[in-house]
Amino acid sequence: MKAIMVMFDSLNRRMLPPYGCDWVNAPNFTRLAKRSVTFDNCYVGSMPCMPARRELHTGRYNFLHRGWGPLEPFDDSMPQILSEHKVYSHLVSDHQHYWEDGGSTYHSRYDSWEFFRGQEGDKWKGQVAEPAMPPTLKSGAGNPLWRQDWVNRQHMRTEADHPQTKTFDAGLAFMTTNAEADNWFLQIETFDPHEPFYTYDRYLDPYPDTYNGLHFDWPGYQPVSEKPEEVEHIRYRYAALLSMCDRSLGRVMDVMDELSLWQDTLLIVCTDHGYLLDEHGWWAKGVQPWFNEVAHTPLFVWDPRTGVRDERRQALVQMIDLAPTLLEFFGLEPTPDMQGVPLAKRIIADQPARAGNLYGTFGAQVNVTDGRYVYMRGPAVPEQNTPLFEYTLMPMRMRALMELPTLQQASLHPPFPFSKATPTLKLPAHSASRRGAERYGTLLFDLKQDPGQKHPLLDDAIELRMIDMLLNMLRANHAPPEQYERLGLPQQGHADARHLQARAHHDLALQAEKGPDNQIAR
Known part of the structure; x- marks a missing residue:
């Protein structure tokens, strides 16, 4: 073969x-x-x-x-x-x-x-x-x-x-x-x-x-x-x-x-x-x-x-x-x-x-889709987007070694279930990797009704269902505790009305959209 x-x-x-x-x-x-x-x-x-x-x-x-x-x-x-x-x-x-x-x-x-x-x-x-x-x-x-x-x-x-x-x-x-x-x-x-x-x-x-x-x-x-x-x-x-x-x-x-x-x-x-x-x-x-x-x-x-x-x-x-x-x-x-x-x-x-x-890039929105709905969960406080840490034994950036001021703040983190009994370095996140999440909040889209993702949807029941799907995947992925805090989500149990975020930050995303048709779907 x-x-x-x-x-x-x-x-x-x-x-x-x-x-x-x-x-x-x-x-x-x-x-x-x-x-x-x-x-x-x-x-x-x-x-x-x-x-x-x-x-x-x-x-x-x-x-x-x-x-x-x-x-x-x-x-x-x-x-x-x-x-x-x-x-x-x-x-x-x-x-x-x-x-x-x-x-x-x-x-x-x-x-x-x-x-x-x-x-x-x-x-x-x-x-x-x-x-x-x-x-x-x-x-x-x-x-x-x-x-x-x-x-x-x-x-x-x-x-x-x-x-x-x-x-x-x-x-x-x-x-x-x-x-x-x-x-x-x-x-x-x-x-x-x-x-x-x-x-x-x-x-x-x-x-x-x-x-x-x-x-x-x-x-x-x-x-x-x-x-x-x-x-x-x-x-x-x-x-x-x-x-x-x-x-x-x-x-x-x-x-x-x-x-x-x-x-x-x-x-x-x-x-x-x-x-x-x-x-x-x-x-x-x-x-x-x-x-x-x-x-x-x-x-x-x-x-x-x-x-x-x-x-x-x-x-x-x-x-x-x-x-x-x-x-x-x-x-x-x-x-x-x-x-x-x-x-x-x-x-x-x-x-x-x-x-x-589940999909995303480090330090930005965390996204989940069930094939019809796309839920983009932004940080609870977009202008702060904290706490956020990187876990690695290979401290390198795209084209450079990790900078010394970051390494000087490193601590040793206990092993994750996937790190094979090996601890990792815990390092404060590089600010450049967080810039996207600081300008956008949480978004929900219905791909059947809005395949172009131009009209963020407001629906509490759908959002709560997507949050629970997201939580299940975060837990299965052994997400570090601060990710839940950054996203304003419970580390244990189910989400409820306290964790709804879609209304709060739609205006941030809409400011970056072009054209008169970018209205929130009611």
Whole structure:
């Protein structure tokens, strides 16, 4: 048996033809849907990049205990478990965060790995002189990532030189070399279609983009202030890069056809999260609530044991389910600390995986959905958003070691049930990781009546039911006590009227929405 995972970063569900988009050129995603099961209720878990990848390895949520960081010494790692049971694991990727302090323990869990440099300001090519940059709509002055990205682009002028292309070239080479071998797992992971939206004319030309202003392919993580034609231009740029991703996906499927790999090879195609392209008046992700444009993700699975193809499933599933799915496929049991479940039963009979999906980012709103309602629980006192601590034995940030003033406040915390009798450092939360929760409160949405999440709902009975679902998941995840205090929730027992929060802070969220239709639903 063999398994292949194709993982994209920032892949928008709503931009894919199998999920209803009729204008993006992505025929291979349509082809994939006909060869696999399409999941309609897949949601993120912990966000963004490396928190999601910790979930991919461990099968359990990350975001209630810490933010961005490496795997912990006590973590179960799916590819390492496979390796220990004689299933060879190989990673090919251009995702530069694996090389930084905050992602430094992931790639080494595989038997072998290949990385391809150059994405999003990756510190790749050295150039002292300033790179040639066109006049841009968004100035990168003072931003080292922006400068480095323009250095790197000089070395990817053709599609063959692009790190996405090199990543898929390497994945196809592994498939070809090992087609006759058994018991292997290949993870092909590309940073695209993450910003900046840099691609080539063959993908740009089919789109009717008439924009002729200053160069613009990298929006900031901020509210949208651009003109409508500039917003449209970015959407076309994103779509073009997605079309490049679609071609890469098609290459994988072509080789699966040529080598008859469909007969014994599990195929998973997934992403870590989506991306806002002016919806809710925002670009990207990270500060605003995790609206469905970011949190509701695409997922396609072909399991050769079932033979189910060209069908859809409604079960609530998440990133935490992928590690158990891969282990089960190779005849291995998920570890006791894994909270996800294998997807095989969801594929065969659409059996529920869980009553609700929990998701969020460290220090911000804590979200839960039952598939119809989305409940975004904000802090009881948004302007304070306290207390909040991180628990880790790997004190690193995204691109740096944890700062000494924070480490100087560390204390030793008793083991969590999942830390395998190992205490952790308890550290005051980094202020930057809390900024989103400080500007938004609690929100409740009815996705059936309001799929665009424009009209926060006021319904005490539904909110109390969603709070109880949230409490059950917090407790199952061994959330630290201060999370309940921060969110204004009881650590024991059920919620009651004292814990209703939706009315209190709707005005904070509505201030950030655009347009006259953002009224509270009565």
